[in-house]
Amino acid sequence: MKMVKAVIKPERFEFVKKALEDKGFNGMTITEVKGRGEQKGISLEYRGGLMTVDLLPKIQLEIVVRDSDVDLLISTISESARTGKIGDGKIFVIPVEKAIRIRTGETDE
Secondary structure (H helix, E strand, C coil): CCEEEEEEEEHHHHHHHHHHHHHHCCCCEEEEEEEECCCCCCEEEEEEEEEECCCEEEEEEEEEECCCHHHHHHHHHHHHHHHCCCCEEEEEEEECCCCCCCCCCCCCC
């Protein structure tokens, strides 16, 4: 199993969620986070002055899937989150050693 963590723009979340549901990926954990990448934030004009915002709001998705589903999951997230502009996000794939369902005690997949 693998955990796929994706950090995306908040305005793309509904598109990503819909695309994931259409492909059968229903379970996910969503966290509102702040961060920055290569762009090191943005500059905004506020009340006539220039203001720098170096930590931008993002959405982090965490989804655990079978190894065989990782490529489909990555392509689904990439295609639905992409705007072609800087700050679209990043995807990380992490090995998962074991998963236990608390209610029943079932392990793994």
